[in-house]
Amino acid sequence: MANIISDETIEYVGILAKLELSDEEKEQAKKDMGDMLDYIDKLNELDTTSVEPMSHVFPLNNVFREDVVVNGDDSENILKNAPEEKDGSFAVPKTVD
Amino acid sequence: MDLLNLTAVEVGKKIQNKETSAVEATQAVLSQIDKVENTIHSYVTVDKEGALARAKKIQEQIEAGTLTGPLAGVPVAIKDNMCTEGMLTTCSSKILENFYPTYSAEAVLNLEKAGAVVIGKTNMDEFAMGSTTETSAYGITRNPWNTEHVPGGSSGGSCTAVAANECFFSLGSDTGGSIRQPSSFCGVTGIKPTYGTVSRYGLIAYGSSLDQIGPVAKSVTDCATILESIASYDKKDSTSYKRDSYDFTSALVDDVKGMKIGIPKGYFGEGLDKEVSQSVMAAAKELEKKGAILEEFDLGLIDYAIPAYYVIADAEASSNLARFDGVKYGFRAEEYNGLHNMYKKTRSEGFGPEVKRRIMLGSFVLSSGYYDAYYLKALRTKALIKQEFDKAFAKYDMILGPAAPTTAPKIGASLSDPIKMYLGDVYTISVNLAGLPGISVPCGIDSKGLPIGLQLIGDCFQENKILRAAYAFEQTREYKSPM
Numbered sequence: 254m255a256n257i258i259s260d261e262t263i264e265y266v267g268i269l270a271k272l273e274l275s276d277e278e279k280e281q282a283k284k285d286m287g288d289m290l291d292y293i294d295k296l297n298e299l300d301t302t303s304v305e306p307m308s309h310v311f312p313l314n315n316v317f318r319e320d321v322v323v324n325g326d327d328s329e330n331i332l333k334n335a336p337e338e339k340d341g342s343f344a345v346p347k348t349v350d
Numbered sequence: 351m352d353l354l355n356l357t358a359v360e361v362g363k364k365i366q367n368k369e370t371s372a373v374e375a376t377q378a379v380l381s382q383i384d385k386v387e388n389t390i391h392s393y394v395t396v397d398k399e400g401a402l403a404r405a406k407k408i409q410e411q412i413e414a415g416t417l418t419g420p421l422a423g424v425p426v427a428i429k430d431n432m433c434t435e436g437m438l439t440t441c442s443s444k445i446l447e448n449f450y451p452t453y454s455a456e457a458v459l460n461l462e463k464a465g466a467v468v469i470g471k472t473n474m475d476e477f478a479m480g481s482t483t484e485t486s487a488y489g490i491t492r493n494p495w496n497t498e499h500v501p502g503g504s505s506g507g508s509c510t511a512v513a514a515n516e517c518f519f520s521l522g523s524d525t526g527g528s529i530r531q532p533s534s535f536c537g538v539t540g541i542k543p544t545y546g547t548v549s550r551y552g553l554i555a556y557g558s559s560l561d562q563i564g565p566v567a568k569s570v571t572d573c574a575t576i577l578e579s580i581a582s583y584d585k586k587d588s589t590s591y592k593r594d595s596y597d598f599t600s601a602l603v604d605d606v607k608g609m610k611i612g613i614p615k616g617y618f619g620e621g622l623d624k625e626v627s628q629s630v631m632a633a634a635k636e637l638e639k640k641g642a643i644l645e646e647f648d649l650g651l652i653d654y655a656i657p658a659y660y661v662i663a664d665a666e667a668s669s670n671l672a673r674f675d676g677v678k679y680g681f682r683a684e685e686y687n688g689l690h691n692m693y694k695k696t697r698s699e700g701f702g703p704e705v706k707r708r709i710m711l712g713s714f715v716l717s718s719g720y721y722d723a724y725y726l727k728a729l730r731t732k733a734l735i736k737q738e739f740d741k742a743f744a745k746y747d748m749i750l751g752p753a754a755p756t757t758a759p760k761i762g763a764s765l766s767d768p769i770k771m772y773l774g775d776v777y778t779i780s781v782n783l784a785g786l787p788g789i790s791v792p793c794g795i796d797s798k799g800l801p802i803g804l805q806l807i808g809d810c811f812q813e814n815k816i817l818r819a820a821y822a823f824e825q826t827r828e829y830k831s832p833m
Contacts, residue, residue, distance in 0.1 A: 306729030310785030
């Protein structure tokens with residue numbers, strides 16, 4: 254079955270993905286996503302009802318440690334990478350009026 | 351004898367024997383870079399002065415007898431998705447056009463401890479998403495065997511840098527074949543280790559449950575030696591696995607007597623180029639001549655690996671790439687209206703089309719209402735694929751097949767049809783889903799003059815079996831250089 258991606262879906266995914274697409278990009282994204290989902294639907298041929306989802310191939314446990322600082326203060330160098338900084342902090346556009 | 355034709359371990363030996371020096375080896379690759387970089391474009395960044403300064407310092411330590419390892423003084427290139435302290439790290443993306451990490455990836459640190467000289471950062475598909483190194487924001491990389499063809503990807507620059515003698519070895523990363531496929535296309539050797547073997551700390555994440563760093567080099571001996579140096583248990587990577595052994599060089603024995611090699615029939619069906627098929631089967635026969643036992647078998651679920659992979663990898667990518675928001679580092683859009691619009695504008699201008707395509711699909715399959723149908727379904731499929739490999743490894747020491755269905759395609763031939771490009775990863779992708787080690791070794795040249803790669807896949811933690819078979823095969827064949 255062919256997957257038809259609606260304008261609403263592309264809008265919604267754009268919000269989730271924090272991407273602003275041009276009209277042309279949106280049309281392309283609708284087609285690309287539909288094609289990929291058609292292809293991915295091949296997985297429905299498999300009966301997986303009694304199969305546990307496997308997120309990792311090895312049995313991994315949470316790795317706990319004491320919350321002790323081991324690295325030094327590197328904030329000056331870290332902030333050098335910031336597009337904008339102010340008084341030792343990352344600066345962002347105004348969020349509340 | 352031209353230094354540049356030596357392998358990493360050979361040049362390391364000459365440095366220890368005082369027949370050459372770290373500085374000479376570094377100068378040699380830097381002048382080769384001057385000569386070929388205009389056509390090949392393996393690198394995003396070449397740190398000439400820094401490399402020479404490091405080489406000088408390392409040479410002093412070698413002379414003082416404090417650095418005695420096999421890689422001491424040997425120039426190395428690092429894929430541009432691994433953090434290198436103070437050295438530009440872009441992931442071949444505009445969004446990281448000005449990012450200078452404040453720390454180095456654990457694998458890079460391990461190499462530096464071993465005395466390797468970091469020369470620069472290699473070009474790749476943007477955020478490692480691609481199979482051709484054509485999606486880089488800094489221009490394409492060309493295959494040194496024929497510059498009209500792609501080098502493969504995503505570790506394209508790491509593989510061309512080795513093939514074109516622009517370094518003695520390199521590090522790549524492999525999420526769905528990104529070390530093995532370009533190694534195959536460029537006629538070099540590359541290994542993806544078992545998941546958890548090399549720390550991912552400082553590797554800019556794409557699909558965290560699939561990503562592994564591994565070596566690319568001119569020989570199997572080099573790969574085993576480099577892997578021994580970069581592999582480590584690392585508390586800073588919560589998926590790092592404490593292995594019983596980190597010895598890989600003891601596998602370098604020319605003996606495969608009694609080794610059972612399974613050949614999946616499904617790997618040799620439709621879509622496989624005839625010349626690739628013949629070359630890979632001829633390689634299998636060489637191993638048989640040396641005493642290995644070949645057997646064809648049915649590996650199940652081959653056709654389900656690619657769709658499962660693209661759901662899982664894109665889902666993880668959409669989450670991992672959420673950190674690129676124009677606040678802490680990298681590019682920020684110039685014009686925007688408020689915070690959220692700044693995020694959106696920054697990401698839309700900073701990411702290329704393939705990255706956006708994958709973030710969109712990843713966000714969709716994780717969204718409420720589709721999570722079970724797509725994401726969980728893919729994780730269940732992954733469990734079934736792992737079971738198929740478990741069954742195979744109960745019978746065989748390793749699985750043999752091609753690394754890619756064709757040799758390197760022409761530049762511009764792949765990107766227009768994403769699904770067709772994705773299908774090229776059919777032999778490599780399931781290895782990442784199951785966390786297995788896989789190696790690609792050059793095994794032939796096709797009638798177009800392009801290299802063919804043999805892939806050997808081992809069970810988890812069985813690198814030494816595939817290294818041994820790869821080494822034994824390598825003894826039957828001379829290394830061929832495009833230069």
